[in-house]
Amino acid sequence: MRTFLATSAIALGLTACAGQTTAPAQPAATPAPAAAAAPKAPQCWNGDAGKFMDVGVVTKISGVEVTCEKTSDGKNAQWMGKKH
Numbered sequence: 001m002r003t004f005l006a007t008s009a010i011a012l013g014l015t016a017c018a019g020q021t022t023a024p025a026q027p028a029a030t031p032a033p034a035a036a037a038a039p040k041a042p043q044c045w046n047g048d049a050g051k052f053m054d055v056g057v058v059t060k061i062s063g064v065e066v067t068c069e070k071t072s073d074g075k076n077a078q079w080m081g082k083k084h
Contacts, residue, residue, distance in 0.1 A: 042077035044068035 043052040048061050055077050057068045066079040 042070050042075065044077045044079050 042055055044055075044057070045051075046053050046059060046061060049059075053059065053068050055068050055070050059066065059068075061079065065082050067082070068077050069080045070077050
């Protein structure tokens with residue numbers, strides 16, 4: 001019985017290898033150059049409203065009046081409280 005199982009496994013393996021064909025060579029498709037995405041303007045996340053807000057927007061978050069302002073490097077934005 002053990003010999004039968006070993007012979008069957010070998011035969012099955014050889015049959016599987018013999019049945020495989022190589023894929024025909026296809027010329028490499030050249031991907032279209034991706035258009036440079038315009039950099040997004042910094043925005044602030046408003047968790048109360050569940051969306052991003054643009055720089056300069058004044059709103060109340062948790063009852064506090066805040067303004068969305070750019071950070072000093074200009075790459076990001078953050079909520080700033082009312083200045084005294």
